[in-house]
Amino acid sequence: MTTKTATLNDFEKTSPVRRIVMGLVFLLAAGLIWFLFIRTLEPGVKTTFKMMPGGSNQTIPDWIFGTVPMLKTLVGISLVAGGYQLARGFRKRTNLVLGLVGGMFVFAFLTWATADGSLNLAGLIRSALVKAVPLTLGALSGVLCERSGVVNIAIEGMMLTGAFVSALVGSLTNIWIGLLAAVLSGGILAAVLAVLSIKYKTDQIIAGTIINIFATGITSFLSARFLQVYQNLNDPGRFPTIKIPVLSDIPFLGPILFQHNMFVYAVFIFLIVITIGLYYTRWGLRTRSVGEHPKAADTLGINVFRTRYFSVILGGFMAGFGGAYFTLGSVGRFDELMTAGRGFIGLAAMIFGNWNPFGSFSAGLLFGFFDALASKLAILKVPIPSEVMLMFPYLATMVILAGVIGRGQMPAADGQPYEKE
Amino acid sequence: MSDKVKKQEDLKKDAGKIFLEEISESPLTVTILAIFTGLLLGGVLVAITTEAVYQAFGVSLWEGIKAAVGAAWQTYQALFYGSVGNPSKIIAAFQSGDAEEIRWAVNPFFDSLLVSTPYIFAGLAVALGFRVGLFNIGAEGQLFIGAATTVTAAIYLKGLPAIIHIPVSLLAGFLGGGLWGFIPGWLKAATGGHEVINTIMMNYIAFRLSEFLLRGPLKNPEGFSPVSAPIQESAQLPRLFQAPIRFHIGFFIALFFAFLVYLFLFKTTWGFTLRTVGANPRAAKYAGMSIIQSTVLGMFLSGGLAGLAGANEVLGVNHNLALAFASGYGFDSIALALLGKSHPLGVVLAAILFGFLRNGAIQMQILAGIPVDIISILQAFILAFIAAPAIIRTIYRLKEPEIDIEAVTLRGWGGN
Numbered sequence: 001m002t003t004k005t006a007t008l009n010d011f012e013k014t015s016p017v018r019r020i021v022m023g024l025v026f027l028l029a030a031g032l033i034w035f036l037f038i039r040t041l042e043p044g045v046k047t048t049f050k051m052m053p054g055g056s057n058q059t060i061p062d063w064i065f066g067t068v069p070m071l072k073t074l075v076g077i078s079l080v081a082g083g084y085q086l087a088r089g090f091r092k093r094t095n096l097v098l099g100l101v102g103g104m105f106v107f108a109f110l111t112w113a114t115a116d117g118s119l120n121l122a123g124l125i126r127s128a129l130v131k132a133v134p135l136t137l138g139a140l141s142g143v144l145c146e147r148s149g150v151v152n153i154a155i156e157g158m159m160l161t162g163a164f165v166s167a168l169v170g171s172l173t174n175i176w177i178g179l180l181a182a183v184l185s186g187g188i189l190a191a192v193l194a195v196l197s198i199k200y201k202t203d204q205i206i207a208g209t210i211i212n213i214f215a216t217g218i219t220s221f222l223s224a225r226f227l228q229v230y231q232n233l234n235d236p237g238r239f240p241t242i243k244i245p246v247l248s249d250i251p252f253l254g255p256i257l258f259q260h261n262m263f264v265y266a267v268f269i270f271l272i273v274i275t276i277g278l279y280y281t282r283w284g285l286r287t288r289s290v291g292e293h294p295k296a297a298d299t300l301g302i303n304v305f306r307t308r309y310f311s312v313i314l315g316g317f318m319a320g321f322g323g324a325y326f327t328l329g330s331v332g333r334f335d336e337l338m339t340a341g342r343g344f345i346g347l348a349a350m351i352f353g354n355w356n357p358f359g360s361f362s363a364g365l366l367f368g369f370f371d372a373l374a375s376k377l378a379i380l381k382v383p384i385p386s387e388v389m390l391m392f393p394y395l396a397t398m399v400i401l402a403g404v405i406g407r408g409q410m411p412a413a414d415g416q417p418y419e420k421e
Numbered sequence: 422m423s424d425k426v427k428k429q430e431d432l433k434k435d436a437g438k439i440f441l442e443e444i445s446e447s448p449l450t451v452t453i454l455a456i457f458t459g460l461l462l463g464g465v466l467v468a469i470t471t472e473a474v475y476q477a478f479g480v481s482l483w484e485g486i487k488a489a490v491g492a493a494w495q496t497y498q499a500l501f502y503g504s505v506g507n508p509s510k511i512i513a514a515f516q517s518g519d520a521e522e523i524r525w526a527v528n529p530f531f532d533s534l535l536v537s538t539p540y541i542f543a544g545l546a547v548a549l550g551f552r553v554g555l556f557n558i559g560a561e562g563q564l565f566i567g568a569a570t571t572v573t574a575a576i577y578l579k580g581l582p583a584i585i586h587i588p589v590s591l592l593a594g595f596l597g598g599g600l601w602g603f604i605p606g607w608l609k610a611a612t613g614g615h616e617v618i619n620t621i622m623m624n625y626i627a628f629r630l631s632e633f634l635l636r637g638p639l640k641n642p643e644g645f646s647p648v649s650a651p652i653q654e655s656a657q658l659p660r661l662f663q664a665p666i667r668f669h670i671g672f673f674i675a676l677f678f679a680f681l682v683y684l685f686l687f688k689t690t691w692g693f694t695l696r697t698v699g700a701n702p703r704a705a706k707y708a709g710m711s712i713i714q715s716t717v718l719g720m721f722l723s724g725g726l727a728g729l730a731g732a733n734e735v736l737g738v739n740h741n742l743a744l745a746f747a748s749g750y751g752f753d754s755i756a757l758a759l760l761g762k763s764h765p766l767g768v769v770l771a772a773i774l775f776g777f778l779r780n781g782a783i784q785m786q787i788l789a790g791i792p793v794d795i796i797s798i799l800q801a802f803i804l805a806f807i808a809a810p811a812i813i814r815t816i817y818r819l820k821e822p823e824i825d826i827e828a829v830t831l832r833g834w835g836g837n
Contacts, residue, residue, distance in 0.1 A: 153617065200809035205556055205617055206759065210804045213752050217797025224792035225470050344621050351618060387633035394622035401614035 138346020162323020186320020503784020567728020598728015606720025
């Protein structure tokens with residue numbers, strides 16, 4: 001595996017072929033909005049977006065506008081972006097513009113789908129944020145492990161175990177101890193992953209697969225043996241919603257961002273802490289150097305094994321915390337296989353987000369948005385089956401991985417066991 | 422004279438020693454000990470989750486141990502009855518000479534073989550991938566797509582004789598699964614996107630797609646639930662015995678395919694190329710072999726075999742396609758390929774073992790009240806010991822072999 005350098009990435013972002021392809025993509029977005037959306041509408045229809053989520057006590061007037069003029073404006077902006085990209089190119093800002101055009105396309109879709117009807121936009125965004133919570137926590141777990149060079153595909157299993165343990169321990173004691181136990185259980189499974197892949201040099205994907213199989217088995221087994229027999233063992237309660245004073249009174253953004261239970265706030269805190277930790281502290285530099293080039297790190301006196309153990313177990317804590325969200329933060333009980341592949345989407349969000357905390361969060365939000373949208377489609381009477389909408393996160397990840405939007409920058413030594421010489 | 426005897430004794434001793442050493446170095450020993458240790462740990466798990474055991478320990482230590490062993494014994498006995506049959510019942514049935522009674526008595530055994538059949542296909546799929554250095558986590562998605570294409574062919578092709586309809590339906594399953602494997606294979610070859618991520622993503626796309634198909638185009642117009650219409654009778658794999666035995670010729674088709682995979686991998690130039698690419702891509706490239714071609718072909722064939730697992734279930738057992746009719750095969754098949762050391766014969770044996778475990782587990786749940794999920798736990802234990810043989814060697818003080826044969830190693834995430 002060749003080591004990719006920053007210069008190569010810059011080159012990818014400014015290469016002439018990519019410039020033209022991206023320009024065509026922007027033009028295609030404009031064309032699609034025109035032919036798929038505008039052409040199918042009658043002139044004069046209006047779109048209504050409700051601007052406050054359910055349960056909010058603010059009064060914000062609905063946002064009502066003419067559907068066709070709005071869509072035409074969006075087409076215009078896309079055309080300009082495409083033209084500029086073809087003529088001069090946005091260079092390093094190409095991905096940003098791509099994100100904006102993508103966002104506009106989604107907005108155009110919503111505008112079109114809501115023509116002659118109404119949609120709770122604020123509610124949609126809020127529910128996207130909530131659905132992004134477990135995905136982001138899973139992705140952060142992956143970031144911590146993989147930055148040190150250990151592939152973690154066991155996020156799903158660790159989350160499932162965290163969900164189970166938090167339900168059981170939370171019912172026996174209290175919700176905080178339940179949360180702590182979930183975090184620890186994720187850490188224990190991560191320690192197994194670490195020992196298998198660092199000490200025994202087992203293939204890391206196989207080690208992760210083993211943990212996933214084990215977690216599926218043990219949680220379902222114990223759940224069938226105990227939780228389903230004694231219902232009081234599966235009643236840990238939920239963390240209450242905390243309204244942050246002042247901030248939650250901000251119009252529109254307040255109810256979306258600042259009226260949640262503590263898991264949502266924890267995500268923001270973890271994002272900041274991990275970003276600072278990874279990029280601005282000595283520990284972060286060491287961890288990343290171990291993930292990029294363990295031999296060089298070892299030569300400089302960094303203990304590769306200890307660094308990897310530490311990061312992997314920290315990642316396990318994070319996944320366990322994410323697992324607790326499913327019971328303590330969401331439904332308040334454990335159900336068999338309740339994570340339903342969210343750990344794997346978290347893994348996808350990590351790749352989509354370029355092994356970077358805030359990138360993962362953005363990807364988590366995007367995936368969460370499509371998840372939220374899929375459940376709203378039935379109300380909107382759009383001729384797209386919700387199953388197709390739910391395929392989006394997976395398709396998007398494959399597209400990213402294929403390098404169409406720019407190859408991700410994974411840690412160079414990711415997945416390779418280190419052998420001290 | 423006495424000297425000679427001594428020498429001979431020395432020789433004998435040496436022979437015994439050599440034999441023991443050979444046993445402890447053989448990879449098969451590790452496999453068998455891994456299975457044994459896994460079953461042992463499963464028994465411990467059953468014992469520590471049984472309340473009666475704790476009550477017995479309250480009485481005395483001896484009672485407690487007796488109860489613990491009893492709980493584990495009862496579990497594995499139920500597992501044995503459920504997978505092979507109750508020996509006393511079988512003997513009684515044969516003595517009575519009543520044909521139907523005999524069929525009922527031996528039914529568990531044939532049902533286990535029936536359950537093994539898709540495992541053989543899916544295990545072969547992952548094993549073939551391993552041989553080419555590819556980790557196909559997508560067997561489950563390929564299985565679903567293969568089942569969907571099979572059921573399409575088996576419902577909508579009408580008026581064909583069975584001798585043509587069955588192979589055509591199987592081929593449809595092979596191509597459907599193959600397509601689902603081809604895409605990540607091609608993506609890996611063309612862009613370097615890692616097949617592990619892509620096959621996981623393709624799994625979920627396959628689930629959504631089959632959900633969509635079963636709620637829309639493939640749904641039985643006469644029903645309400647998301648189930649396809651029943652397949653044509655001419656596409657059903659013929660059963661070999663009368664009811665209640667559901668055993669059908671699919672098992673022999675699976676064995677035949679295992680033999681084909683063996684011939685392909687070890688007796689053809691193509692197979693040699695694929696294995697070389699898997700074992701050492703640099704050497705393969707140096708020898709002028711195309712890594713791109715091998716990767717794409719490997720993933721296509723692997724997907725196709727997984728597709729056949731789905732086809733087998735649709736044509737042989739269910740006779741229609743239902744939502745999530747075969748969950749869990751993806752991870753199980755990885756376990757089988759590892760347990761069988763990626764060799765077709767090993768995979769067949771491992772698949773039969775798992776078929777018996779899975780089938781017996783249902784009876785175990787009914788008789789001993791032990792949830793079937795314990796099989797997944799056993800599987801994880803066994804796999805961990807297979808994947809990290811050093812653990813088993815440490816426990817049983819086996820000697821380290823000089824060369825670590827057949828250790829499965831895969832290349833890292835999606836780089837070049």
